[in-house]
Amino acid sequence: MEKSDLERKEKELESLIKKLADKAKGRYPIFDGINNIDQYLAAQYKIVFVLKEPYDGSNGTGGGFAIKKILDFDGYGKGSKTFAPMIYIATSILNGFLSFDQIESTVQENFKMKTNDLYKVAHINIGKLPSKKETRTSFTDIKDAYTKDRQNDQIILKQIDAYEPDFIIGCGIQNLLNSDLELYKEESLHGLRSKKYPNLLYIGTYHPSQTTIKRPVYCNHVIDLARAWATKRNNNLL
Helix, strand or coil: CCHHHHHHHHHHHHHHHHCCCEHHHCECCEECEECCHHHHHHCCCCEEEEECCCCCCHHHCECCEEHHHHCCCHHHCCCCCCHHHHHHHHHHHCCCCCCHHHHHHHHHHHHHHCCCHHHHCEEEECCCCCCCCCCCCCHHHHHHHHHHHHHCCCHHHHHHHHHCCCEEEEECCCCCCCCCCCEECCCCCCEEEECCCCCCEEEEECCCCCCCCCHHHHHHHHHHHHHHHHHHHHCCCC
16 A cells, blocks of 8 residues: 555545535535554554544534544543544554553553544544534434445445555444445454455444443453454464
8 A cells, every 4th residue: 555545545535525515504524534644554453443423513514624633632532432432442453452451541641642543543434424413323314324425426435445454443333334345244243354355354333432331341342353353364364
């Protein structure tokens, strides 16, 4: 994967995302993708988080900015119920699959320094426009957005193709990607292999902002699945 090729693909994807704007209703895309191309390419593992949709103004209005532009603000990490678990997971996978307890103090310190391992991953939202509901995402809206995308520009699938991930972590998106990624349950119920991408592990989990499962348990579940897969792959046991 060459940097110039990835930069070109990101620009092409951005052009497709721009087309989704609904100017009459004041709705503009919130751009996602690779947070920092240089750091993504340098990372040992390529990680893609897939979430449902972003938030901005009320009634689905707003947008017109990129998620990666707010990485330097505390709200993206320290103050965010959504992004904090993602940072723990990314930090673990990219630093030898350490447990939550082993990285907790490091991650907290990085929050204060406004640096974290989300710079090294990609973030994809199924819905590219601001959520129409301020408190809870409608999964019907997400499913409709993905169906529409598949019938038109297939932005999400093109993003996955471009980013060539080792791990896709699907957060609260249910089975939306199962068919298109040709996922099957050889590894476990939540860690799925892909016939389309043999070197990929898809990890399905709840949305990071969930409050039912304690954060260490939530993060370690994903970390353990990723560690087991990487161990098999690195030892040619797949």
